[in-house]
Amino acid sequence: xxxxxxxxxxxxxxxxxxxxxxxxxxxxxxxxxxxxxxxxxxxxxxxxxxxxxxxxxxxxxxxxxxxxxxxxxxxxxxxxxxxxxxxxxxxxxxxxxxxxxxxxxxxxxxxxxxxxxxxxxxxxxxxxxxxxxxxxxxxxxxxxxxxxxxxxxxxxxxxxxxxxxxxxxxxxxxxxxxxxxxxxxxxxxxxxxxxxxxxxxxxxxxxxxxxxxxxxxxxxxxxxxxxxxxxxxxxxxxxxxxxxxxxxxxxxxxxxxxxxxxxxxxxxxxxxxxxxxxxxxxxxxxxxxxxxxxxxxxxx
Amino acid sequence: xxxxxxxxxxxxxxxxxxxxxxxxxxxxxxxxxxxxxxxxxxxxxxxxxxxxxxxxxxxxxxxxxxxxxxxxxxxxxxxxxxxxxxxxxxxxxxxxxxxxxxxxxxxxxxxxxxxxxxxxxxxxxxxxxxxxxxxxxxxxxxxxxxxxxxxxxxxxxxxxxxxxxxxxxxxxxxxxxxxxxxxxxxxxxxxxxxxxxxxxxxxxxxxxxxxxxxxxxxxxxxxxxxxxxxxxxxxxxxxxxxxxxxxxxxxxxxxxxxxxxxxxxxxxxxxxxxxxxxxxxxxxxxxxxxxxxxxxxxxxxxxxxxxxxxxxxxxxxxxxxxxxxxxxxxxxxxxxxxxxxxxxxxxxxxxxxxxxxxxxxxxxxxxxxxxxxxxxxxxxxxx
Numbered sequence: 001x002x003x004x005x006x007x008x009x010x011x012x013x014x015x016x017x018x019x020x021x022x023x024x025x026x027x028x029x030x031x032x033x034x035x036x037x038x039x040x041x042x043x044x045x046x047x048x049x050x051x052x053x054x055x056x057x058x059x060x061x062x063x064x065x066x067x068x069x070x071x072x073x074x075x076x077x078x079x080x081x082x083x084x085x086x087x088x089x090x091x092x093x094x095x096x097x098x099x100x101x102x103x104x105x106x107x108x109x110x111x112x113x114x115x116x117x118x119x120x121x122x123x124x125x126x127x128x129x130x131x132x133x134x135x136x137x138x139x140x141x142x143x144x145x146x147x148x149x150x151x152x153x154x155x156x157x158x159x160x161x162x163x164x165x166x167x168x169x170x171x172x173x174x175x176x177x178x179x180x181x182x183x184x185x186x187x188x189x190x191x192x193x194x195x196x197x198x199x200x201x202x203x204x205x206x207x208x209x210x211x212x213x214x215x216x217x218x219x220x221x222x223x224x225x226x227x228x229x230x231x232x233x234x235x236x237x238x239x240x241x242x243x244x245x246x247x248x249x250x251x252x253x254x255x256x257x258x259x260x261x262x263x264x265x266x267x268x269x270x271x272x273x274x275x276x277x278x279x280x281x282x283x284x285x286x287x288x289x290x291x292x293x294x295x296x297x298x299x300x
Numbered sequence: 301x302x303x304x305x306x307x308x309x310x311x312x313x314x315x316x317x318x319x320x321x322x323x324x325x326x327x328x329x330x331x332x333x334x335x336x337x338x339x340x341x342x343x344x345x346x347x348x349x350x351x352x353x354x355x356x357x358x359x360x361x362x363x364x365x366x367x368x369x370x371x372x373x374x375x376x377x378x379x380x381x382x383x384x385x386x387x388x389x390x391x392x393x394x395x396x397x398x399x400x401x402x403x404x405x406x407x408x409x410x411x412x413x414x415x416x417x418x419x420x421x422x423x424x425x426x427x428x429x430x431x432x433x434x435x436x437x438x439x440x441x442x443x444x445x446x447x448x449x450x451x452x453x454x455x456x457x458x459x460x461x462x463x464x465x466x467x468x469x470x471x472x473x474x475x476x477x478x479x480x481x482x483x484x485x486x487x488x489x490x491x492x493x494x495x496x497x498x499x500x501x502x503x504x505x506x507x508x509x510x511x512x513x514x515x516x517x518x519x520x521x522x523x524x525x526x527x528x529x530x531x532x533x534x535x536x537x538x539x540x541x542x543x544x545x546x547x548x549x550x551x552x553x554x555x556x557x558x559x560x561x562x563x564x565x566x567x568x569x570x571x572x573x574x575x576x577x578x579x580x581x582x583x584x585x586x587x588x589x590x591x592x593x594x595x596x597x598x599x600x601x602x603x604x605x606x607x608x609x610x611x612x613x614x615x616x617x618x619x620x621x622x623x624x625x626x627x628x629x630x631x632x633x634x635x636x637x638x639x640x641x642x643x644x645x646x647x648x649x650x651x652x653x654x655x656x657x658x659x660x661x662x663x664x665x666x667x668x669x670x671x672x673x674x675x676x677x678x679x680x681x682x683x
Contacts, residue, residue, distance in 0.1 A: 008518040011543070015510040121343025121377075123531045125563040135542050142544045217507035219535050219563045223340065227505045262500075262511030269512050270470035270501030 004263055007140045012263040014143055020255025021151035022216070025209040026228055027235040027247035028161060029202035035178045035242035036198045038097060042104040043084060045229020046111035047203055051077040051210035052126065052220045053119060059127035066129045074207040081203025082196055090192070108229075115222035123221040126214035133215055146215040153212065157205060158248050165244065170197055178242065227273070234280045240293020249291060254279065329369040330629055332619060333389035333419075335400030335410065340377025341504060341531045344559045345608055346402045349424050352612030353399055355597055360616075363623045371395055375406045377529075382406035383413055390417045396629040397421065397622075399615045402608060404428030404445075404474040411435050418631040420622070420638060424615040425553065425576070425608045428477045432657045437631070439638050439657040441614045441648065442576055443664060445474070445552075449481025451574050451664045451680050452525060452550055457489050459548060461522035465498035467512060467536060469528055472504065478527040478552050486525075497521050506532070509539045516545065523548045530557035534564035541567040548572060556607055561672055568669045577607040577648045578665045578676050586617075587647045604674055607648070607665070614646035 004012070026048060033041040054076045058069035088107045092100040132146040165171040173194045176184040185191050213228065214220060235254045239246025254276060262269050283290060334353055337346035350372065357370050371393045375382040382401070389395050390413065398414065398421040401407045407426040414421045415435050423431055423440035427448060432438045456464060464486050468479035483496050497519040500512035513536070516524060524547045526536050533555050540549060548570070555573040564571075579595075582588045590613060594605055621644060623629060626637035644651040652660045666677045 004515075005518060008514055011514045011517075012511065015508075015514060019508050019510070116339045116343075120347070121337075121339035122347060123344060123534075123559050123563060125534075125559075125565070128565065133542075135544070137544065140544075142542060144542055213507075217535055218538065219507065219531055219559075221341070221343070221531055223505060224507075227507070258508075259511045262515065266498070266500065266512075266515050269515075270503065272511070273503045273506070 011141045012259050016256040016259035017151050018147040020252040021154040022213055023232050023235045023255050024248040024251025025154045026232040027251045028244055029205045030233055030236040031241055031247040032198050032202050039100050043107040045225035046108050047081055048206040048210050049225030051207040052214045055211055056124050074204050077207035078200050078203045081199040085199045112222050123219045126218035126220050129215055150212050161244050231276055234276050238283050238290055240290030243292045246290055246292035329367045331369050331371050331393055331395045333395035333398040334370050334372045335386055335398050336402055337377040338374040341529045342377040342403045344530045344557050348606040349402045349608040349612040352609030353616050355594055356613040356616035360620055363620050375401055379405055379409035382409045386410040386413050390419055397619045397634055404431055405472055407431045408473055411438055420631055420634045422615040422619050424611040428473050437635055441611050441659050443661040445478045446481045448574050449478055450485040453482050453485035453489055455666055456523045463495055463497045463521045464523040465516045465521040467500050467526040470501040470503050475527045482525050507535055509536050513540050513543050517543055521547055525550050527552040530554055530559045534560050537564045538567045558602055572668050574664045574666050575607040577610040579605045583649045584645045586645045590647045610647045614648050
């Protein structure tokens with residue numbers, strides 16, 4: 001344990017919020033899919049990776065301005081998410097849950113290898129969105145605009161998602177499906193539409209996350225989604241998987257825990273990723289439903 | 301019908317494997333394995349090295365009157381994959397010698413298999429001492445990390461540095477090895493055991509270095525030494541500059557990769573790195589010919605000839621030369637011929653091997669980045 005100056009602490013606090021909000025943003029996608037399908041979408045991190053590549057192609061190869069690119073990237077990522085759902089998950093709707101999870105792992109490997117084949121393993125630079133990467137200084141604390149913006153965007157998107165799930169008709173259908181699939185279907189809910197919508201929202205969030213991530217960490221390679229994918233999965237479990245607010249909370253806690261470990265126990269910096277997994281194990285042992293998750297009795 | 305079809309397929313596959321065996325026995329080619337990371341965090345550097353090897357094969361495609369065939373495998377920058385890849389080269393492809401790998405960790409991981417199969421192997425740019433240590437079949441064409449660490453520590457001192465921080469990748473033999481050699485040399489040269497103010501580690505595929513960099517900023521070192529892959533380096537550089545850290549940022553040979561400048565952009569200006577070779581200062585006649593020819597071959601692909609391509613080229617020529625002198629493709633004969641190599645004129649200098657099988661080199665090139673390009677600063681000789 002070391003003492004740090006106030007300035008260092010404030011800088012680290014900013015670092016923690018910034019990385020935490022990125023985790024939170026991506027974790028929402030995980031948790032939504034789980035909430036409806038009871039499926040841990042292992043391909044989520046790779047959808048995120050593909051979104052980063054879409055951004056590179058749109059801005060670097062086609063020289064489109066960033067605001068047009070973001071819309072295109074979201075559109076393509078959503079399309080990818082929906083196609084994956086149609087091809088890899090929908091045919092397994094009635095298969096045991098394990099099959100669909102294995103299918104998700106398969107999709108993950110497929111996307112990683114496809115990206116390696118198409119874009120090679122050489123890291124590509126993420127295009128500079130000038131206003132996002134601009135550095136600002138508050139006293140001795142240095143931040144980029146992206147760092148400041150990410151938590152705000154995350155919170156706004158959280159409210160949008162909460163609004164959709166709680167106040168709209170499709171949201172009601174989503175909640176109904178998440179409680180009981182079969183009964184919801186019997187009540188005349190178009191399950192396929194509900195699931196597609198879930199993937200649209202999840203992939204869209206992954207796309208926005210990828211743009212913000214790329215602006216902060218501009219080295220993009222085919223495995224760039226692996227670590228964020230795992231971390232955000234942990235964040236979702238920590239918050240209570242299936243619970244949107246929980247995912248955001250989990251993301252913030254995880255990001256902050258990582259940075260605080262580095263701040264106060266610098267000798268352990270090399271084990272920063274390990275702390276995420278330690279948190280996962282502790283949560284699963286002590287409170288398997290996560291911080292905000294409700295106790296679910298398995299349907300018989 | 302379906303059953304018959306699958307039986308037929310099985311039969312075909314069995315036949316095909318026999319056919320492959322038969323072809324192997326009466327082959328009129330000599331197979332040399334190339335063992336490089338083409339994907340994963342070192343994919344960028346591995347591809348550069350492979351290009352150098354391929355070019356050498358194009359220029360000198362024959363030995364003992366037979367054609368040389370390169371069998372290329374990808375070790376995916378992963379130690380586990382490395383052992384599988386080398387086993388495949390030795391057992392399936394029956395190569396007579398191996399070249400590679402970029403990255404010390406994967407080379408060390410494959411060392412034992414190479415040793416027990418007695419296949420002479422030439423590392424091109426794996427700089428960790430443990431690659432060749434206690435392994436009489438593993439040779440290498442480049443200098444070693446203790447030397448490189450000392451060169452960089454020396455350079456830092458010349459720039460007036462009194463304190464340094466080191467960032468290393470946990471579990472990566474290259475990064476940790478080079479980092480520690482730098483630490484030892486820097487302490488020794490400054491004569492001050494407290495001159496290293498911070499040592500931080502990170503893990504493979506990490507992208508966020510703000511935490512460790514904020515700690516380092518508080519200690520305000522003159523120099524940050526961060527041996528890391530070309531995937532990670534630009535992220536460290538960018539985040540350091542974004543945090544308003546003014547220290548000189550230095551790295552090792554892996555940084556001489558266009559991806560570093562590409563990704564770090566203007567933030568890469570002023571970084572310092574050591575490397576093996578400079579195209580503007582050809583050491584031998586072979587080097588002059590190589591620079592001219594390879595420049596044409598590269599075209600617009602890369603602005604300068606990467607040092608690892610030159611080393612890949614040398615590694616291939618060293619193996620070919622040894623096979624020629626051995627007059628056979630027997631593993632031990634090639635190994636003995638390699639040991640007997642005398643004043644071999646390579647692209648990266650005149651090469652002799654030490655008892656450990658390392659190229660006896662005492663010259664490193666120091667480069668920096670100016671206006672988005674790698675620029676030569678100095679050639680350093682340490683005795």
